[in-house]
Amino acid sequence: MRRLLQPDGSLVEGGCSRLGPEQLVEALRWMLLSRLVDARATALQRQGRFGTHSPVKGQEASVVGSAMALDPAVDWIAPSYRELPALVRHGYPLERILGRSMGRSPAATRIPDGVNVLPNQVALATQLQHAVGLAWGLRLQGRPGVVMAYFGEGAASEGDSHEAMNLAGVRRAPVVFLLMNNQWAISTSREVQSAGQFFRRAEGYGFAGVQVDGNDLLAVFEAATDAVARARAGEGPTLIECVTYRLSFHNTTDNPRRYLPPGWLERAECEDPIPRLEAHLAWLGLWDQGARAALEAEVAEEVEAAVQAALAMPPSRPEDLFDQVYALPPERVRRQRQELLQHVQEP
Amino acid sequence: MVLPNVSHLTIPSSPAYIGAVVELSRAQALEIYERMALIRTFEERVAQLFAEGRIPGFVHLYAGEEAVAVGVCTHLNEGDYITSTHRGHGHCIAKGVPLGEMMAELFGRSGGSCKGKGGSMHIADVSRGMLGANGIVGGGPPLAAGAGLTAKVLGTGAVAVCFFGDGAAEQGTTHEAMNLAAIWKLPVVFVCENNQFAESTPVVYHCAATSIADRAVAYNIPGVSVDGYDVIAVYEAAGEAIVRARRGEGPSLIEARTWRYFGHFEGDQVTYRTAEQSAAHREHDPLTTFARQAAERGLLTQEDVDRIHRDAARQVEEAIAWAEASPLPAPEEALTDVYVAYR
Incomplete structure (x- = not known):
């Protein structure tokens, strides 16, 4: 498993970061925003003002690190339902995403024209078919885009994932399969999901498969940029397995206390990607309490503004x-x- | 023994296995050749009957692939299960489904395995563990996983063998079945009959891996690719996989590289491969290859071979006569055997 960033914030020996100081702070900003939206959306859902929410909590490095490898002007995202900061970075305004879950008018909440994001897919692995078709189409049209398709290790057991990856390999479609192995498909653990390693499935489809520490922003970004570059160069798809941990519930209808083994969550929380990135910034001498407080305040203001904008939208x-x-x-x-x-x- | 991979679209001779022939007894060699000859004779005769308009519906012929069904099924008992494909006659014969009942099924007669209501693509004989030919590509693997689960839950010691094609390898159901069988360590052997074409689609158009067996790594199960013309190679690979399954160690994947002598279905104009390609493949014919190997080891004589072919022809003619003597199903039978109970 590829790792660049140690839990204490230092780089592994010989490790090299491809993200400069500004990009590191930008990444942290997306991650903090995501974490705050999770809390706010969950609170609103408990008040009956928000639909079902699937928190990104714990997986922010995987989502943000992969999304930052994309160029929103030409590349596409085929999401499942747990990639909110990737969509916002790609140009789908936060207030629209929130408004959609708050019963606001479809006209006010739809993905704006020109934003290269496909609608969320809740039916597992179906977005992979769309992603491959889209990528293959881009290639046939001679357009430069790459498609980043997100799915979980549970969706990887669906036949659709097999068919999509096989076709992508045969057609050398410019697509990156980002498998978010968060250890839990609702209540089904990774151990009973598959007897093999997920990233090794790529061998059966004739393309590269890599496994990265999904709580390590730098490793995810490195794998994603390499995969995007390969796809852009016409060298076909890549399967990236991000090994990460779902630190919250599956969604707001779920109670993980009924199935998580004792101590699992406490151990997983030690791998939280946000403190790790902050430790890295501190290790680089770029971070202190003041900087953190300023960034948190800025993000809080942005989230609150988005919530208020969503509330002000006309209802459906x-x-x-x-x-x-x-x-x-x-x-x-x-x-x-x-x-x-x-x-x-x-x- | 480590089985070598063979490259796409070429079938090398397999000197590595010739030595293995001597481990067979004469009785085993006779049984293997008899089964393969019976399949070949049955299929060539069905091709004629179909051309004469005596068989309704569709037929997909197994000639050329005999070594796969026979090499695998020689290990199986009546209590073991197989699932089959649209090209199922060879599997049925190798698993011991009576020829008369098979032929009657092809003829649509009431004496058929499924009372004449299934036809060639739906021959099933559950009493002999033959869970069905299957018109749905990729329909068999989930059934095989279910049969394996049955064997495991009931503790019968049975194994389920899933025959499927290179086209079916790309179906989602195949992935789901292999994944589940691996997680639950089910006694299933997945046997991919890679005859190089999914209807008219060459395997290189639908598989970017070097071998279908490369898929095994996804499930952390053994995967091997063997020369599907060499019945001994298939027999050895299947033997290992079946022993492993019976020991409770879970599924395996075998790719057998082969070639079908006829078209995808009878009536197929076969515009997607050349006569030269087919002729080159026929030089590795599984029957003549095995007869030669066995003769070199003193296990079969030319007299045996001639007698076996005469016997096979007689059995197939008897099956045709039996089928033709069987009446058509009564119209009121159309809805029986569809639901267990009517409500």
Whole structure:
């Protein structure tokens, strides 16, 4: 397993960081923002003001480190449902993401035109098919983009992941498969998910597979930039397994205390990527309490502004259920839409 | 013994295995050749019958791949399971499904294995552990994992062998079945019959790895690639895998590289490979290769070979006569054997 950053914030012997001071602080900023959104969204969900939320908590280095390897102008993200800071960095405004989970109007919360992000996929591994089709299409059109597809180790057991990776290998599609091994598929542990190592699956598809410490921002960024460069050069896909830990629940409907082994969470928390990156900044002499407080305040202000902006968005209308589904709605759907509108307008 | 990988689209001769032939008894050699000859004769005769319009539906012929089914199934008992493909006749014969019932099934007669309602692609004989030919590519692997789970839960000591093609190797169901079988250490042997073409799609168009056996590493199970023309090579690889499965050590993956003599289905114009390619592959014919190897070791004579082919022809003609004497299913039978109980 590739690691560059030690838990004490120092580099491993011979290790070399590809991120400069400004990029390190930018990464930390995304990670802190993500952590704060998790807390805020969870609180709002408990108040009945927010839909289901899947926290990124614990996986920020994997999400941010991989996303920072992408160029939002040409590259694409095919997300699952636990990549919020990657989407915001790529240009999907935070208030829109929050507004979507708060029942706001689809027109106000949709992914803006020109932002290269596919909609979240909750059906496991289905985004991988979309990612491969998109990447293959980009290649056929001679366009420069690379697609970063996120999925978990649970989704890796789905047949869709096999079919997508196989096709990507055969077609040498410019796609990076970022397998987020957070040890838990809801309540199913990594040990009973597969008898083999996830990254080694790439061998069966004829492309490279690497395993990195997913709590090490530098190692994730290095693997992701290498993979993106290969894809951009026409050398095909890469499978990156980020070994990380889900430090919160699967989502707001889940209670991990019912299945986590005693002590598991406490041990996993020692690997928290945020303190590790802060220790690295301190090791570089770039970090102190004041800098941290300033960054936290800035992020808090941004998150609060996004929440308020989302609250101010118009609510969804009943007909939104039907709109933006079909380009040309069939008669049956048009009739049902009309019936719903009559029903809700009756006193 | 470590089995060498062979490269795509070429089948080398296998001198490494010739020495192994001497470990077979004459009785075993006779049994292996008899089974392979029976499959070959059955398939060549079915090709004629189909061309004459005497068989309804579709047939996919197994000729050329006999060494795979026979090399594997020679290890199996009646209590073991196999799952098959759309190209299932060879598996049925190797597992001991009676020829008459098979032929009647192809003819759509009530005496068939499935009362004439399944046809070539759906021959099943659960009493003999033959869980079904399968028209769905990749349909067999989950069934094999389930059969393996049954054997494990019931503690019967049985194994399940899953025959599937190179095209099916790319189906998600195959991945799911292998992953589950590996996690639960199920007694399953996955046998990929890589005949180089998924219908008309060459294997290099749908697999970027050097071998289907490379997939085994994903599940941390043994994976080997063998010459699928060499029945002894298949027999040895399958023997290791089956012993391992019976010991409770879990599944294995075997890729057997082979070549089908006929088209994907009868009627296929076979525009995707050349006559020269086919002729080159036929030089490694599994029957003549084994007959030569066995003769060199004094296990089979030319008289044996001639007699075995005569016997096979007689058995197939008897099967045809038996099938033709069997009545068509009654119309009111259309809905029986579909649901266990009607509500």
